[in-house]
Amino acid sequence: DKWDHYTDAKEAMFFHTDLPDAPWTVVKSNDKRRARLEAMRYVLSRVPYEGRNEHVVGRPDPLIVGPAPLLFESGERAC
Secondary structure (H helix, E strand, O other), rough: OOHHOOOHHHHHHHHOEOOOOOOOOOEOOOOOHHHHHHHHHHHHHHHOOOOOOOOHOOOOOOOOEHHHHHHOOOOOOOO
């Protein structure tokens, strides 16, 4: 099945290219609306800007956005 080959290639890419100097940030997107909001929240939490207010933006949900090794549990497929 092509989907399985695609998923295997994607997982290999994360494994071989997620480096300390250039880490991947993964956004789980089973819920598209929530994924988009968390991606925006993640970017806003990482970029300094005038008027930044963490209480307004909030912290990104670590179950939805973050480093690949922390989001993908052992045996979980990187989708």
